[in-house]
Amino acid sequence: MAEPKRYTPAPVSPAPAAGGIAARAMGQRALPYLADLNPEQREAVETLDGPVLVLAGAGTGKTRVLTTRIAHILNLGRARPQEILSVTFTNKAAREMKERVGRMVGSVVEGMPWMGTFHSIGVKILRRHAELVGLKSDFTILDVDDQIRLMKQLLEAEKLDDKRWPARMLAMLIDGWKNRGLTPDLVPAGEAASFANGKGKKLYAAYQERLKTLNAADFGDLLLECIRLFRQNPDVLRQYQQRFKFILVDEYQDTNVAQYLWLRLLSQNTQVSSPGRAEGASPGDPDQDGTVPAIRDGRDKPGHDSLVVAEREQKNICCVGDDDQSIYGWRGAEVDNILRFDHDFPGAKIIKLERNYRSTGHILAAASHLIAHNEGRLGKTLRTEDVVGEKVQVTGAWDSEEEARSIGEEIEQLQRDARDEGQDHPLDEIAILVRASFQMREFEDRFIQLGLNYRVIGGPRFYERAEIRDALAYLRVIAQPADDLAFERIVNVPKRGLGDAAVQMLHDHARKQRMPLAAAAAMIAATDEMKPKPRLALRELMGNFERWRKQKDTLPHAELAEIVLDESGYTEMWQKDRSADAAGRLENLKELVRSMQEFENLQGFLEHISLVMDVDRGEQEQAVNIMTLHSAKGLEFDTVFLPGWEEGLFPHQRSLDESGRNGLEEERRLAHVGITRARKRARIYFASNRRIHGLWSTNIPSRFLDELPEAHVEVKEPAGGTGGFGMSGYGPSRFDEAQSFGSTYTTPGWQRAQSRKGKGGFSENGQPRYVPDGVFDDVDQSGPEDMDAARGGGRSSSPPPGGGRSAAAGRREGVNARPKPVTIDGELIAKSTGATALFAVGERVFHQKFGNGNVVAVDGNKLTIAFDKAGEKRVVDSFVERV
DNA sequence: GGGAGGTCACTTTTT
DNA sequence: GTGACCTCCC
Numbered sequence: 001m002a003e004p005k006r007y008t009p010a011p012v013s014p015a016p017a018a019g020g021i022a023a024r025a026m027g028q029r030a031l032p033y034l035a036d037l038n039p040e041q042r043e044a045v046e047t048l049d050g051p052v053l054v055l056a057g058a059g060t061g062k063t064r065v066l067t068t069r070i071a072h073i074l075n076l077g078r079a080r081p082q083e084i085l086s087v088t089f090t091n092k093a094a095r096e097m098k099e100r101v102g103r104m105v106g107s108v109v110e111g112m113p114w115m116g117t118f119h120s121i122g123v124k125i126l127r128r129h130a131e132l133v134g135l136k137s138d139f140t141i142l143d144v145d146d147q148i149r150l151m152k153q154l155l156e157a158e159k160l161d162d163k164r165w166p167a168r169m170l171a172m173l174i175d176g177w178k179n180r181g182l183t184p185d186l187v188p189a190g191e192a193a194s195f196a197n198g199k200g201k202k203l204y205a206a207y208q209e210r211l212k213t214l215n216a217a218d219f220g221d222l223l224l225e226c227i228r229l230f231r232q233n234p235d236v237l238r239q240y241q242q243r244f245k246f247i248l249v250d251e252y253q254d255t256n257v258a259q260y261l262w263l264r265l266l267s268q269n270t271q272v273s274s275p276g277r278a279e280g281a282s283p284g285d286p287d288q289d290g291t292v293p294a295i296r297d298g299r300d301k302p303g304h305d306s307l308v309v310a311e312r313e314q315k316n317i318c319c320v321g322d323d324d325q326s327i328y329g330w331r332g333a334e335v336d337n338i339l340r341f342d343h344d345f346p347g348a349k350i351i352k353l354e355r356n357y358r359s360t361g362h363i364l365a366a367a368s369h370l371i372a373h374n375e376g377r378l379g380k381t382l383r384t385e386d387v388v389g390e391k392v393q394v395t396g397a398w399d400s401e402e403e404a405r406s407i408g409e410e411i412e413q414l415q416r417d418a419r420d421e422g423q424d425h426p427l428d429e430i431a432i433l434v435r436a437s438f439q440m441r442e443f444e445d446r447f448i449q450l451g452l453n454y455r456v457i458g459g460p461r462f463y464e465r466a467e468i469r470d471a472l473a474y475l476r477v478i479a480q481p482a483d484d485l486a487f488e489r490i491v492n493v494p495k496r497g498l499g500d501a502a503v504q505m506l507h508d509h510a511r512k513q514r515m516p517l518a519a520a521a522a523m524i525a526a527t528d529e530m531k532p533k534p535r536l537a538l539r540e541l542m543g544n545f546e547r548w549r550k551q552k553d554t555l556p557h558a559e560l561a562e563i564v565l566d567e568s569g570y571t572e573m574w575q576k577d578r579s580a581d582a583a584g585r586l587e588n589l590k591e592l593v594r595s596m597q598e599f600e601n602l603q604g605f606l607e608h609i610s611l612v613m614d615v616d617r618g619e620q621e622q623a624v625n626i627m628t629l630h631s632a633k634g635l636e637f638d639t640v641f642l643p644g645w646e647e648g649l650f651p652h653q654r655s656l657d658e659s660g661r662n663g664l665e666e667e668r669r670l671a672h673v674g675i676t677r678a679r680k681r682a683r684i685y686f687a688s689n690r691r692i693h694g695l696w697s698t699n700i701p702s703r704f705l706d707e708l709p710e711a712h713v714e715v716k717e718p719a720g721g722t723g724g725f726g727m728s729g730y731g732p733s734r735f736d737e738a739q740s741f742g743s744t745y746t747t748p749g750w751q752r753a754q755s756r757k758g759k760g761g762f763s764e765n766g767q768p769r770y771v772p773d774g775v776f777d778d779v780d781q782s783g784p785e786d787m788d789a790a791r792g793g794g795r796s797s798s799p800p801p802g803g804g805r806s807a808a809a810g811r812r813e814g815v816n817a818r819p820k821p822v823t824i825d826g827e828l829i830a831k832s833t834g835a836t837a838l839f840a841v842g843e844r845v846f847h848q849k850f851g852n853g854n855v856v857a858v859d860g861n862k863l864t865i866a867f868d869k870a871g872e873k874r875v876v877d878s879f880v881e882r883v
Numbered sequence: 884g885g886g887a888g889g890t891c892a893c894t895t896t897t898t
Numbered sequence: 899g900t901g902a903c904c905t906c907c908c
Contacts (some may be wrong), residue, residue, distance in 0.1 A: 090897060105888055119898045143887085143898085254897095331896065436894050438899095459897080492884090499884045611898065693893060694899040725895050781892050890904080 031075065033387045037061075044318075044351045045069045048078060048246070051267075051345035052318040053338070058367070058676035059358030059384045061634065062320050066248055067097060069318060071104040071126070080246035081111035085266065087118050088250040093634070095121070097250070116452050118259055120611050122222035125229070127448045132233055133225045138603075140476070145469065147171050147218050147484045154206050156288035158199060165196045178220025179332030181227060181258040215482055223258045230265045241269055245316065252321030252341070252788060258331035264344065267315040306424065306864040317345065318494070323378050324371050327630060329662065329671045330655075339378060350798035356382045356676075358636055360389025362712040367675040369709040374665045382676075392682045394705055397688040398718075400439070400644075404446040406718040407432065407601050407641050410683065411452065411624060414639060425454055427622040429638035433674050435650040438692070439643065440626050447624065457627035463609050467574065467585040468592055472609065474564050479602050482516040487616050491521070494573035495575055496537040502530060510876045513861070518545070527862055529849075529871040544568060546701040557597040557605065565589060629674045643685040645671075648701035649692075671704045684708075751821060838877050839863055845880040847873075850882060 034042055043067045045053045056062035070086060073079050094116050102109040114121060123141065130137040142150070151167040151174075162668045173195055178185055184205040192201030211217060217225060230237035247267050249255070255263070319341065326335040342348040345519035356364055363383050371377070399402040411430055418425035431444055440456060447454045462468060471494055491506075492498045510520035526536040548564055557565070565571045571589065574582050599605035625637070644650055651667035659666070667704060675682050686701045839845065843855045845865060853867035863880065866872050 117898065122898095141898090222898080328896080330894085438893080461896095478893065495885075497884070501884085654894060666895095691899080796897090884905105885908105886908090888904105888906085891902090893900095 009582065010761060031072070033071060035067065037064075038355055040351055040353050041065050041068075042357070044320075044353065045072050046660070047318075047349050047351070048073060048076075049316055051315075051341075051348035053252070053341040053345075053348055053350045054318065054320040054353060055338075055350060055378060055380055056320055057356060058381045058673070058723055059320065059356040060353035060382070061355075061357060063097065063100065063250075065353070066250060066318075066320055067100040069105060070101050073246050074105055080112055081108050082178040083243055083245040084112060084114060085121070085244040085246070086112070086115040086250075087121060087263075089117060089254055089434045091120075093117075093250055099419070100479065117261070117611070119219060119222045122226045123264070123607075123611065125226050126217070126222060129229055129233070129236055132236070133229050134212045135217065135225075136215050138215070138480070140214070140217050141481055141607075142211070142218045142485065143224070143463075143610065144171065146216075149485055149488070150210060150214075151203070151207060154203055154210065155196075158196070158203065160196050160199070161491040161657075169705050170195060170200070170203060173200060174207060174331060175220055177204065178218075179256040181224065181259055181261045183224065183228060185403055188437070195240040196209045201708040205707060214484055215480075216485075220258070223262050227258065227261050227265065228856045229441065230262075237265060240266055247315060247317040249317070250321075252319035253323050253326035253335060253338040254328050255337050257334055257337075260337050262346075263291040263317065263319075267345070269315065277619075322373070322380075322671055323376075324374070324380065325633060325673050326635065327666060329659070329666050335376065339376070342388060352380055354380050354385075358679055359384060359676060359682075360680055362389050362391045363675060363678050363680075365393040365441070366682065366708050367672050369712070370675065370704060370707050371668065371672040373707050374668055376665055385656045390681055391712055391863040393687075393714050394645075394686060395685045395707070395714050395716045395718050397685055397687045398699065399851070400442050400687045400691065401446075401720055403441040403687045406517040407443070407643065407685065408446045408450050408452060410641070412450070414681075414841060425638065426446075427624045430641070430676065431625040431627065431632065431635070431639070432641045432643065433627060434634045435629055435644050435652060435670070437628055439649075453621060454626055455623040457625055457633035461589070462591075464822055467587070467588055467589055470570065471561065471592055472606070473587055474568060474570070474601060475561060476573055476606060477518060477562070478552055478560075480607055481518050481549075484510070484517040487517045489542070490568075490570075491517075496541065496569070498537055498541075499534075499535050499578055499870065500536070502534045504723070505530065509876060509878060518542075522546075523861060523876055525651065529875055529879060541623070543567075551761075552602065556597075558593050560602070561593050561596055598741050629670050632677050633673050636677050636679055638679045639681040640674065640686070641683050642671075642674050643683050643687070643750050644688045644690075645687075645702035645705055646690065647702055648697075648699055648706070649690070650702050668704065668707075692758050769864065807883040839880070839882075844883050846883045847875060847880045850875070 016155065031749070034045065037045060038061075041061055041064065044052065045068045048069075054062070054065055056065065066086075066173060070084060073084060074081060082451070086097065087321050092177065097111075098109055098115055098722070101112070101115070109115075113124070116124075123698060126135070127137045127139070128132065132141060148167045148171050151170045152162065155162055155165060155167055155170065177191075184201055185203050187204060189201075192198065196203065211221065227333055230240075235711065238737070244259060244266055246261065249263060280610045319338070321334055321338050326338070329335065337344075342350060359367070361384055364382050364386075368382050397406060412429075414425045414430070428566065434440055434443075437459075442458070445450075472492055473486040473489040477490065478482045480486070481512060488503065506517055506521050506524060508519045513520060513523075515523075517709070520537055523544045525535065528535070544567055548567075549575060551560055551563065567692075574585050574589070577585075598603050599608060629642075646651075650671070651664055655663035655667050657663075675684075684705070686705065689696055689698050691697075839855050839858060841855050842856055844852065845855060845863075846852050847865070847867065850865070850867040850870040850873055853865040853873075855863050856866050856872065857864035861877050862874055863877050863878065864874050
């Protein structure tokens with residue numbers, strides 16, 4: 001890496017360091033971009049020195065502040081483009097930032113290599129110093145799928161029952177540790193014990209070791225290994241600290257501990273001291289020596305205060321975020337990071353942006369009142385100068401179908417109204433934000449019926465589709481012959497007769513010879529170890545790979561991809577497939593090849609996709625947006641529909657069960673995010689009955705509805721029209737009856753919803769049999785027991801009392817006990833070309849399958865042996881032993 | 884080795 | 899209701 005060179009301060013053309021100050025002195029008056037900012041925004045842009053936290057509520061111009069700040073820094077000459085580190089979470093945000101900065105400063109933005117996601121910047125740093133953390137600079141980045149497969153292998157090696165200790169669980173555990181900045185040696189003993197009787201830590205260490213052999217890193221490593229690199233190499237860290245004159249962080253409330261540590265390392269000025277004391281001589285520092293007692297996470301909680309040495313010069317770090325929009329706690333985000341920013345970065349200036357430029361008065365008021373119910377927050381009060389606008393509507397529907405139906409009608413109504421006024425309510429400006437993705441289907445069904453255009457945002461991502469992953473695996477094997485995971489994925493896809501047994505043989509051999517699977521496969525293919533059928537198949541495959549690898553250098557990579565898909569039989573496999581989605585998959589493959597053309601080479605393409613798991617497919621047509629609340633963060637729409645506000649679904653039961661009050665508060669923040677997406681109209685729905693996992697369940701309205709301020713809310717009847725089956729479709733008597741045994745439901749929400757409606761459409765325990773066409777089958781409702789009986793053939797039911805699942809787990813054990821114990825022979829250092837011959841011509845040997853024989857020829861690791869019974873065969877030396 | 888049938892679980896999601 | 903995954907049997 002030619003990195004050091006690039007550190008030499010090259011003379012900057014227009015504004016060298018001194019000129020920057022001059023420019024600042026005179027620049028104050030005529031900076032047009034500052035004029036458009038409100039005073040708080042302006043302060044956030046102009047406070048360049050020292051740590052700054054910008055608490056930016058929803059719609060207060062957060063991105064604007066960030067981008068203007070960058071432009072300002074550049075304009076004043078306070079730093080050169082390559083001296084600004086600007087991190088975001090998503091690629092989308094990074095792209096957007098680049099675009100907006102570009103609009104302000106022009107092509108200068110192209111000279112900002114350190115603008116990107118945490119992960120992309122992490123990789124960039126890691127590739128430059130890969131050797132220092134035990135990787136090669138061309139390491140592969142594994143995704144979740146690869147991770148899990150790798151862990152499966154490790155669990156198998158440990159002979160752990162994968163039913164009891166699923167790889168998925170281990171992956172989550174390790175991921176969690178990595179999020180918290182914990183390397184294997186730092187994992188607290190207590191936690192490590194929780195998995196597989198204390199093997200958790202060992203497995204984590206083994207996993208890391210495997211990654212190194214595979215020359216691979218997972219997403220967590222991109223940051224964690226960076227941290228390790230910095231801690232163990234203060235000189236490297238110092239290079240970066242000196243380089244980054246300004247650090248900007250977007251969505252700070254979403255950072256996890258690892259990201260926090262990473263930022264803190266970079267944002268300090270370290271004196272070069274003894275190695276291993278990267279962060280200076282602070283006693284409580286959890287360094288690689290791991291001497292800190294009671295570490296709960298990689299963050300140095302114990303000695304935290306002593307760590308932040310006041311004298312130490314603090315970098316110019318500016319974090320922008322909103323504690324009220326922290327909704328990713330479940331994947332490791334630490335709201336704490338933002339809540340104690342001034343603690344972590346002493347002397348920090350905190351600037352609140354509270355002027356909202358997005359929503360009308362009622363909407364903002366509703367959102368603000370709701371979020372005020374949270375205790376763990378820094379507290380902001382959003383205000384707007386916009387009109388009061390429409391009140392937030394709350395509508396109760398009988399069931400989720402009615403909910404979808406009335407939302408569909410309201411959308412049509414909105415469009416009619418707009419048309420009457422000679423305007424247009426673009427479908428793009430309408431969003432339906434759901435808590436859980438299963439809710440989406442009902443809307444899709446309904447909109448298809450109505451012929452209403454919609455798009456689902458955030459469905460299965462392009463690169464996660466099986467066919468794409470398969471295709472990529474082929475390309476990975478070509479580009480990276482050591483990529484075992486990719487090889488394993490496609491060795492028998494399409495089916496070519498290389499099943500478990502064959503793969504097992506390859507594995508054994510690879511392990512014995514300490515070589516990548518593909519190399520082992522090539523070797524075995526050249527021998528007679530396998531039965532003729534798989535042998536031929538393997539030979540063909542390996543021959544193909546050899547050829548493709550040669551073509552890699554001569555053909556454009558997109559063309560190569562086409563050839564590979566064709567010649568491997570992969571395309572054919574889907575062409576023959578009769579399932580409904582086969583055509584779509586072929587279409588996706590075409591799209592993949594097309595998208596490859598945008599990249600310079602195969603390497604570049606593979607790098608891109610491992611980091612950027614999305615593909616921009618320009619959609620022109622207007623459509624209603626359906627997405628989860630989570631994926632709506634950062635977006636805004638004129639009209640927002642928020643269905644499914646019921647206890648159990650929103651707030652989600654699981655969130656409450658698992659994280660208690662914190663869980664509830666995060667759900668509430670999610671609700672707040674939902675409402676604040678709306679510019680002009682926010683419409684909330686709840687359905688009394690909803691089918692979840694195939695069973696009907698009856699729900700009470702969400703407690704969040706009670707937390708909305710009455711003055712800003714209007715309670716509505718569901719839009720009628722179709723079939724006249726609204727809230728009034730059944731008489732009060734039935735409601736009373738239901739109520740009589742729904743006595744446990746006395747929550748405020750329930751009561752209020754009831755009184756407001758006068759004739760609420762929900763029976764709590766009543767379990768009416770509901771037949772889809774809107775007719776009630778008024779069955780006996782004498783009690784739950786009878787209900788269960790009545791349920792028999794009916795479609796409506798509640799979960800069986802006892803939980804009903806008879807778990808017959810544990811009946812299986814001992815997964816594939818392999819026949820021969822694998823002895824890893826220390827001397828067997830067969831490198832890929834393996835020149836060390838272990839046998840000599842004439843030696844008498846024994847082979848499991850072919851019996852005894854004499855070596856007649858030696859060719860590296862391959863032996864030709866004249867077997868007494870089986871005749872002359874070519875075999876690999878590790879399969880035979882001397883007699 | 885591969886297809887057919889049974890069992891289980893099932894919030895949110897980026898990189 | 900449904901998809902993913904596992905097991906069994908040919």
